[in-house]
Amino acid sequence: MKIAVCVKQVPDTPAKRMNRQTNRLDRSGEGALNPFDTQAVEEALRLKEAEGPGEVVLVSMGPPTAGDAMRKALAMGADRAILITDEAAAGSDLVATSRALAAALERESPDLVLFGQYAADSEGAVLWAAVAERLRRPMISQVAELTVDNGSVTGRRQTEFGYDVIRAPLPAVVAVSDAINEPRYPSLKGIMGAKRKPQDTLSLGDLGLEAAQAGEQGSRTTVLALHDPPPRGESRTIEDDGGAADEIVEFLAEKRLL
Amino acid sequence: MTTLVFLEHHGDEILKTSLGVLSKAAEVGGQVEGVLVGSGVEPLASSAGKFGASTVLVADDPRLEAALPQPRVDVLAALVRDRGHENVLLAQSILGADVAAGLAARLEAGLNWQLTDVLTRDGELVGRQPALSDSVVCEVGWTETPRLALFRAGALDPVASGGEARVERVEPELEDFSLTAEMVEQAHEESEGPSIEDADVIVAGGRGLGGPENFTLVEDLAKALGGAVAATRAVVDAGWYPYQTQVGQTGKTVSPKLYIACGISGAIQHKVGMQASNVIVSINKDPNAPIFEYSDLGVVGDVHAIVPKLTELVRARRGG
Numbered sequence A: 001m002k003i004a005v006c007v008k009q010v011p012d013t014p015a016k017r018m019n020r021q022t023n024r025l026d027r028s029g030e031g032a033l034n035p036f037d038t039q040a041v042e043e044a045l046r047l048k049e050a051e052g053p054g055e056v057v058l059v060s061m062g063p064p065t066a067g068d069a070m071r072k073a074l075a076m077g078a079d080r081a082i083l084i085t086d087e088a089a090a091g092s093d094l095v096a097t098s099r100a101l102a103a104a105l106e107r108e109s110p111d112l113v114l115f116g117q118y119a120a121d122s123e124g125a126v127l128w129a130a131v132a133e134r135l136r137r138p139m140i141s142q143v144a145e146l147t148v149d150n151g152s153v154t155g156r157r158q159t160e161f162g163y164d165v166i167r168a169p170l171p172a173v174v175a176v177s178d179a180i181n182e183p184r185y186p187s188l189k190g191i192m193g194a195k196r197k198p199q200d201t202l203s204l205g206d207l208g209l210e211a212a213q214a215g216e217q218g219s220r221t222t223v224l225a226l227h228d229p230p231p232r233g234e235s236r237t238i239e240d241d242g243g244a245a246d247e248i249v250e251f252l253a254e255k256r257l258l
Numbered sequence B: 001m002t003t004l005v006f007l008e009h010h011g012d013e014i015l016k017t018s019l020g021v022l023s024k025a026a027e028v029g030g031q032v033e034g035v036l037v038g039s040g041v042e043p044l045a046s047s048a049g050k051f052g053a054s055t056v057l058v059a060d061d062p063r064l065e066a067a068l069p070q071p072r073v074d075v076l077a078a079l080v081r082d083r084g085h086e087n088v089l090l091a092q093s094i095l096g097a098d099v100a101a102g103l104a105a106r107l108e109a110g111l112n113w114q115l116t117d118v119l120t121r122d123g124e125l126v127g128r129q130p131a132l133s134d135s136v137v138c139e140v141g142w143t144e145t146p147r148l149a150l151f152r153a154g155a156l157d158p159v160a161s162g163g164e165a166r167v168e169r170v171e172p173e174l175e176d177f178s179l180t181a182e183m184v185e186q187a188h189e190e191s192e193g194p195s196i197e198d199a200d201v202i203v204a205g206g207r208g209l210g211g212p213e214n215f216t217l218v219e220d221l222a223k224a225l226g227g228a229v230a231a232t233r234a235v236v237d238a239g240w241y242p243y244q245t246q247v248g249q250t251g252k253t254v255s256p257k258l259y260i261a262c263g264i265s266g267a268i269q270h271k272v273g274m275q276a277s278n279v280i281v282s283i284n285k286d287p288n289a290p291i292f293e294y295s296d297l298g299v300v301g302d303v304h305a306i307v308p309k310l311t312e313l314v315r316a317r318r319g320g
């Protein structure tokens, strides 16, 4: 079975910031693999291990440095990586990103495309639905339990009303929940081996796309202005030095909550 | 302006979140239509008039019974093409988000998500989007119509303002690929016992507890405080704790006097279910955890060390 996993590089800082000049995310610092992608990669590796011969291909659109973030997923065990990178693609929104990713996935025609729960920078949790639409393939989102058999994929997933079980024929698109598995850590051997795994780079032109179909030109949303959030009330954070329980009790008593 | 609002339903009710979006659409003004998609849903349609829909378009078909997104994209796309809606607004839910993103790709239309509000400025729609763990508020726009928007769960309340809506049936034309995913089992969790929504004190546990066996830590603390136990989706999905106790976008919305979060990162989907709590105390070993951004008292430390001690102290004070 051939499985593609869409992964994204996100800023490696806990406090992500907007660039106030460009109204875009500040991507000047170090980048890292989106933590929610590790569950998707893990699930792909488990399926490959269970299903016999197959391949796990990573697909990403991002700046050239995103190749470093993808290397972590290669170290986990993915077989190769494809990075769509093009100056004209910077600032792509959902419409533009899904177009480019779908074009790359079309070329690979995997049996299964996996996504993680969401991108830690945009918190969108939507990309899979747009990609599935462009590929004209069935899609299951928020999957907490996944099985593949007899040419179909079955996912158990939570909604506002309980748990659904949904089945779709392959080829299909699936997005997983962050509780679907416990991702493995890359072994030293995996980390060393990752450097030798194929990492291909594609431009928009390679995918048959015009510059105007990606980036800001190919996008249909804009950020007009940035504001500070409304101020919060009094709050404080303390470091536990052994006395935190006492401090919490004192605080609760002060607030008349005991 | 012409606006189409996706009216999500469950059982024989249109969801409150969808009615909230409908009320907002009515406030923005222009012609507002609702769309209801399912099987046997026509009787629900006219009630949407009260919240501002002049017309409710109904796609009622047995093939639309299961709450799956792809056939709904077919229905909405055809309506927007035929009737020229300039805005399509949806409440952010498991179903709504997938419908919106599929529709964005089908129509090549801009979608802004996580909106808490929308207004018009010089005839253009402007959305309010808190982002990056709510550390910044973006004003977002669309470069062309149709404009698609998802509204954060609970951001908008339904306001009864109008009357009856005209109900109009539409014939769905569904794509083959839209019908290939099938609902094998649609589970409905019935809740038993007192709901956490009524509790004055809630002690919530997340993945930082390390395993299902450690939920006794939060259970003991909840008992000492006379409160209830809640959980995050990560631990519910992992089978550590029951679905009925989940707080957040997909779970319950709570507003107790006191909410103590133990080993919870504070993802936005968790926050929307508990941010209305009077006092929030959190314990997390990661000083950068987003939960600290909205806690009244944040404690950087290990739940395994702090929670048992806290339980002892509370018991001593309350004589439990």
Ligand SMILES: Cc1cc2nc3c(=O)[nH]c(=O)nc-3n(C[C@H](O)[C@H](O)[C@H](O)COP(=O)(O)OP(=O)(O)OC[C@H]3O[C@@H](n4cnc5c(N)ncnc54)[C@H](O)[C@@H]3O)c2cc1C
Pocket: A006, A007, A008, A025, A034, A036, A037, A040, A059, A060, A061, A062, A092, A093, A094, A095, A097, A101, A115, A116, A117, A118, A119, A120, A121, A122, A123, A124, A125, A126, A127, A128, A221, B110, B111, B112, B113, B131, B132
């Ligand atoms: C703060 C912020 C707010 C934004 N708001 C909007 C908005 O309202 N509307 C809009 O159209 N765009 C928005 N964007 C831009 C949007 O994030 C990008 O277009 C993005 O690539 C689309 O994916 P997503 O964020 O929906 O990913 P999600 O749906 O959150 O991610 C799902 C999965 O897809 C993977 N993935 C995400 N991006 C890529 C990629 N480039 N390559 C491969 N895999 C990927 C993720 O790693 C994850 O596993 C925003 C960006 C930021 C930083």
Ligand SMILES: Cc1cc2nc3c(=O)[nH]c(=O)nc-3n(C[C@H](O)[C@H](O)[C@H](O)COP(=O)(O)OP(=O)(O)OC[C@H]3O[C@@H](n4cnc5c(N)ncnc54)[C@H](O)[C@@H]3O)c2cc1C
Pocket: A117, A118, A125, A142, A178, B093, B094, B205, B206, B207, B208, B209, B231, B232, B233, B234, B235, B246, B247, B248, B249, B250, B251, B252, B262, B263, B264, B265, B266, B267, B268, B269, B270, B273, B283, B284, B285, B286, B289, B301, B302, B303, B304
């Ligand atoms: C469409 C959608 C809907 C969702 N709906 C919901 C919802 O309704 N409710 C919900 O909760 N989530 C929901 N989520 C999931 C949400 O995004 C997060 O993934 C989830 O809330 C994370 O749960 P957590 O905090 O338990 O786990 P994690 O994010 O893994 O956080 C665990 C935390 O524990 C801390 N920790 C670890 N060990 C210790 C220790 N020994 N002592 C102290 N702290 C420790 C860590 O630092 C970390 O911050 C939804 C997601 C999506 C995409």
